[in-house]
Amino acid sequence: MKITCKDVANVALLSRLEFSESELETFTGQMDAILEYADVLNKLNVDNVQPTAHVLPLKNVMRADEAKPSLSRELALSNAPEQEDGYFKVPKIMEG
Amino acid sequence: MELFKHTASQLHEKLVAKEISAVELTKAVLGRIDAVDKDVQAYITRTSETALAQAQAVDSKIQRGEKVSVLAGIPGALKDNICTKGIKTTCASKILATFVPPYDATVAEKLAAEDAVILGKANMDEFAMGGSTENSGFFPTHNPWNLETVPGGSSGGSAAAVAAGEAIWALGSDTGGSIRQPAAYCGVVGLKPTYGRVSRYGLVAYASSLDQIGPITRDVTDSAHVMNIISGYDAKDSTSINTGVPDYTKSLVNNIKGLKIGLPKEYFVAGMDAEVERAINKAIEQLVALGAEYKEISMPHTEYALSAYYMIAPAEASSNLARYDGVSFGHRVEGNDIIEMYKKTRSEAFGAEVKRRIMLGTYALSSGYYDAYYLKALKVRTLVKQDFDKAFEQVDVLITPTAPTTAFKLGEKTNDPLAMYLQDVCTIPVNLSGVPAISIPCGFAAGMPIGMQIIGKPLGEETIIRAAYTFEQNNDYHKGFATLGEV
Numbered sequence: 001m002k003i004t005c006k007d008v009a010n011v012a013l014l015s016r017l018e019f020s021e022s023e024l025e026t027f028t029g030q031m032d033a034i035l036e037y038a039d040v041l042n043k044l045n046v047d048n049v050q051p052t053a054h055v056l057p058l059k060n061v062m063r064a065d066e067a068k069p070s071l072s073r074e075l076a077l078s079n080a081p082e083q084e085d086g087y088f089k090v091p092k093i094m095e096g
Numbered sequence: 097m098e099l100f101k102h103t104a105s106q107l108h109e110k111l112v113a114k115e116i117s118a119v120e121l122t123k124a125v126l127g128r129i130d131a132v133d134k135d136v137q138a139y140i141t142r143t144s145e146t147a148l149a150q151a152q153a154v155d156s157k158i159q160r161g162e163k164v165s166v167l168a169g170i171p172g173a174l175k176d177n178i179c180t181k182g183i184k185t186t187c188a189s190k191i192l193a194t195f196v197p198p199y200d201a202t203v204a205e206k207l208a209a210e211d212a213v214i215l216g217k218a219n220m221d222e223f224a225m226g227g228s229t230e231n232s233g234f235f236p237t238h239n240p241w242n243l244e245t246v247p248g249g250s251s252g253g254s255a256a257a258v259a260a261g262e263a264i265w266a267l268g269s270d271t272g273g274s275i276r277q278p279a280a281y282c283g284v285v286g287l288k289p290t291y292g293r294v295s296r297y298g299l300v301a302y303a304s305s306l307d308q309i310g311p312i313t314r315d316v317t318d319s320a321h322v323m324n325i326i327s328g329y330d331a332k333d334s335t336s337i338n339t340g341v342p343d344y345t346k347s348l349v350n351n352i353k354g355l356k357i358g359l360p361k362e363y364f365v366a367g368m369d370a371e372v373e374r375a376i377n378k379a380i381e382q383l384v385a386l387g388a389e390y391k392e393i394s395m396p397h398t399e400y401a402l403s404a405y406y407m408i409a410p411a412e413a414s415s416n417l418a419r420y421d422g423v424s425f426g427h428r429v430e431g432n433d434i435i436e437m438y439k440k441t442r443s444e445a446f447g448a449e450v451k452r453r454i455m456l457g458t459y460a461l462s463s464g465y466y467d468a469y470y471l472k473a474l475k476v477r478t479l480v481k482q483d484f485d486k487a488f489e490q491v492d493v494l495i496t497p498t499a500p501t502t503a504f505k506l507g508e509k510t511n512d513p514l515a516m517y518l519q520d521v522c523t524i525p526v527n528l529s530g531v532p533a534i535s536i537p538c539g540f541a542a543g544m545p546i547g548m549q550i551i552g553k554p555l556g557e558e559t560i561i562r563a564a565y566t567f568e569q570n571n572d573y574h575k576g577f578a579t580l581g582e583v
Contacts, residue, residue, distance in 0.1 A: 007459075011458050011459045011462065012455065014458050015442075015451075015454050015455055016421070016435070016438040016439050017443050017446070017451055017454065017455070018439045027451075027455065030452060030513055030514075031452070031456060031459070033513075034514060034517075037402075037403060037406075037514055038403040038407060038469065039403075040399065040400060041404065041407075041472050043400075044397075044400060044476060044479070046472060046475035046476060046479070049475040049478050049479060050475070050478055051475050051478060052474055052475075052477040052478040052528075053305060053474055054305050055291050055305070055481065055529060056291065058334070058335060061334040061335075063331065071198055075198040076198065078196065078198055079194075079195055079196065079198075079424070079425035079426070080423075080424055080425065081422055081423070081425075081426070081428035082428070088423055088424050090437070091430070091432070091433055091436075092433060093434050
């Protein structure tokens with residue numbers, strides 16, 4: 001086994017997802033099969049190979065720091081599940 | 097022949113010759129949708145009223161004697177991960193079921209500027225993750241050639257709509273084959289442009305270093321026309337290529353004399369359908385007879401591409417999909433505190449495949465596994481790309497099957513994610529390398545279309561269009577029409 005139910009439960013926490021016991025077992029089996037398949041990558045020696053995160057020879061594309069027309073507050077909030085006084089509203093973040 | 101069976105360029109001729117009106121044409125396609133979409137289920141959202149208004153505006157222009165563009169008044173569909181201002185854009189996910197974008201994607205703006213008629217938003221695998229459109233959070237789409245089979249994916253709604261006459265053209269997006277594979281399964285033409293050729297602004301992100309928007313059409317001519325409209329630099333997309341766009345219709349030339357074509361032997365993988373292999377070999381023979389020079393070549397890292405992709409794409413997805421937190425847009429499930437709200441929202445509204453990829457990507461990026469999985473995959477991506485660089489020192493284009501088989505039955509692979517992933521084996525290396533590729537119909541096996549993939553050099557769209565056009569003009573495969581709904 002490449003991965004256990006405990007590992008998957010930890011990854012779920014990091015991913016902000018929750019699963020029932022049986023879902024966790026199914027996911028563990030499926031992820032294990034995929035990781036097993038990905039093991040083929042270990043057949044290659046890539047010690048001296050540079051990684052490619054991106055195919056284009058572009059780096060840090062910048063623009064001038066100038067204000068341009070942007071969404072109105074009303075439009076920006078138009079899809080908010082909950083809003084109040086022109087702000088997005090969320091459940092409490094801190095105790096007290 | 098019914099209007100909905102024509103290509104965009106044919107219909108444009110009829111419009112400007114005033115043989116038909118745009119309203120008449122739009123009504124014909126809307127009628128076709130009414131007749132067959134209950135079976136095909138290609139659309140998530142239909143915009144019939146605005147479509148008719150757009151068509152009316154084009155008719156007025158033509159009446160006034162104004163010159164109109166080739167897509168003006170021609171009805172098409174957009175994949176539902178392309179943002180449309182004021183029109184629901186769901187990504188086929190329950191988490192975005194009610195999302196109405198406050199802005200247009202650049203491609204949507206460009207199409208509107210050309211007066212294209214938009215019929216609605218096409219079904220897809222949720223967040224473009226999948227190869228069958230069965231991962232849609234709403235309903236699966238069916239292949240118009242055989243309703244018991246999948247249309248492919250993730251742009252399955254777009255491809256099925258074009259094949260069924262429910263749209264004359266469509267846009268899809270392609271991260272690992274999601275334009276080309278459904279185009280192959282549905283017997284239509286799908287082009288994935290060079291990474292950066294078409295703006296991704298307003299395309300809901302799945303794996304940002306791989307995603308690219310492209311056309312799905314009935315023939316190569318229409319593909320070139322749509323490419324002319326959607327290509328080009330966009331300051332709103334930091335990965336947009338800042339270079340001029342050629343007129344792709346100038347590449348619609350029925351001549352490939354001297355074109356060097358390469359057949360990478362590693363693409364003929366185990367499990368490939370014998371009929372598919374035969375069709376590709378026959379196509380190669382034909383291209384040689386038409387004057388191409390053929391060479392078998394080797395791309396030794398092909399077998400590693402799929403594994404690398406299924407680390408890289410989920411890693412990028414796990415980061416991109418962190419934004420679905422129930423705060424600023426999309427679905428929310430209340431919780432006692434913010435962490436519980438996040439968890440409940442995401443667990444309730446994401447489908448199984450999306451969760452699987454978020455988990456896989458989070459794992460590949462997590463402390464202790466980053467070097468073993470993610471970094472290694474990025475290094476293998478370099479080797480895959482070098483295979484292409486070396487191949488293109490010897491040949492002008494590469495020819496492969498688009499997918500190892502024709503469309504499979506609905507439900508056949510839904511319980512085996514790995515088997516589903518293997519359908520992408522011929523298309524994924526192209527995304528990892530950022531090069532362009534087109535899938536065109538090249539035959540049938542047991543009545544189902546087979547797709548041939550033609551891969552070009554970076555920004556080599558003109559060459560693949562010429563090769564595809566030449567093959568198409570010397571064959572009749574693109575003239576077949578799915579029999580769905582016919583009596």
